[in-house]
Amino acid sequence: MVNETSNAPAAAFHSxxxxLKQTxxxxxxxxxxxxxxxxxxADLNDPLWSAKCLVTSPHLIHTVHLDYLEAGADIIASASYQATIQGFEAKGFSREKGESMLRKSVEIACEARNTYLAKCKETMDDDDDKILKKRPILVAASVGSYGAYLADGSEYSGIYGDSITLETLKDFHRRRVQVLAESGADIIAFETIPNKLEAQAFAELxxxxxxxxxxxxxFNSKDGVNVVSxxxxxxxxxIAETCDKVVAVGINCTPPxxxxxxVLEIKKVTSKPILVYPNSGESYDADRKEWVENTGVGDEDFVSYVDKWMDAGVSLLGGCCRTTPTTIRAIHKRLVHRRSSSPRH
Incomplete structure (x- = not known):
């Protein structure tokens, strides 16, 4: 079983x-x-973006993690996507404080898991549409791309310029990845990877x-054919397939x-479990740093894709930007139906 009572990594989580057999x-x-x-x-108009809440309102992070667990999430990701040592230093924090903030992001997620599991002990029934069911839960330490640190929208282009080399990227991410890996997470989520070079850097790390x-x-895509670069x-x-420590691959922050x-293309080249957590389909204006309203799909339309994705070979599903606990609850309900109608492995 996945560790359910402490902030330590799940000792039995090997792959x-x-x-997925447990779920x-x-x-x-x-x-x-x-x-x-x-x-x-929260006001996130800041280069730290969501990581700003690690400084200003950690209680809010705990609340949102708990909302997702109560909506049926089996995996929650730490609020560290845009949290980098270099980013914290640019805001005037010491290197030690930056590393402390990285650890804190994972600790908050682990604490939310503990809070949720304690609630499950009190009742095994759904309460006011909250899903309170004791189950294996993973905490993923989120690692965004170099482009996310730049806060200029380049994680949506993957164009870093000729001066950014494989070694540059490895040096940029190395300490951050080490700190997050030692903070109590079960897995590291390398997210919104925009190009081959950064994937290679992560694999080598x-x-x-x-x-x-x-x-x-x-990875993320804006044309449905290639990654954004x-x-x-x-x-x-x-690249991921050659690295034994990569235990799942897929797509995030991409229109449904x-x-x-x-996924059909990914399936041709991997034997690893496939994950998808698309955004709502809305467009992001990198200059204005805001989402363009009314360009995406609602929860009902979003969830209408779920069976197609699972038929294509997806086994881990969630949402990215502009999706909510309501979206996740709807996905959970679709998966409950799918599990109940699938033959036991």
Whole structure:
């Protein structure tokens, strides 16, 4: 069983395939964090973006994690997507304080898991549409791309310029990844990877030996064919396939309409479990740093894709930007139906 009583990593978590056996073949990933923080009143107009809440309102992070668990999420991601040592230093924090903030992001997620499991002991029934069911829950330490640190929208282009090399990226991410890996998470979520170069950097960091927990690789696309930089999705997945510590691969922060086609391509080059957590389909204006209203799909339309994604080979599903606990609850309900109608493994 996954460790349910402490902030230590799940000692028995060796592979995503083992975890999926415990969850009935499918698992639910949480949804968007930043937009939920904003819904609760946080002002994230800051280079730290969602990581600003680690400084100003950690209680809010705990609340949102708990909302997602009560909506049925089996995996919650720490509020560290845009949290980097360099980013904290740029805001005037010491290196030690920056590393402390990284640890704190994972600790808050672990505490939310503990809070949720304590609630499950009090009642095993759904309460006011809250899903209170004791089950294996993973805490994923979120690692955003170098482009996310730049806070200029380049994680949506993958264009970093010729001066950014493989070694530059490894040096940028190395200490951050080490700190997060030692903070009590079960897995590292390398998210919104925009190009092959950064995927290679992450794979080599995992292979260096200092990182003792596994990771997943999740890429983003804006055309449904390639990752956002124009690199081939199959070539990007092939990099992950060569790294034993990568235990799942997939797509995030991509419009729902593109997911099925991308998954079918991914399936051609990997034997690893496939995950998807699309955004709501809305467009992001990098200059104005805001989402363009009324360009996406509602929860009902979003969830209408779920069966197609699972038929295509997806086993881990959630949401990214602009998705909510309501979205995740709807996905959970679809997966409950799917589990109950699937033959036991």
């Amino acid at each position: 995503m395939k083992d975890f 009935g073949g499918f698992a639910v990933i949480d949804g968007g964090l930043a937009t939920e923080f904003e819904r609760h009143g 995992l292979d260096e030996g200092d990182v003792k927990i596994p990771g997943w690789f999740s 124009g690199d081939s999705i199959k070539e990007c997945i092939a 309409r593109f997911i099925e086609g991308l």
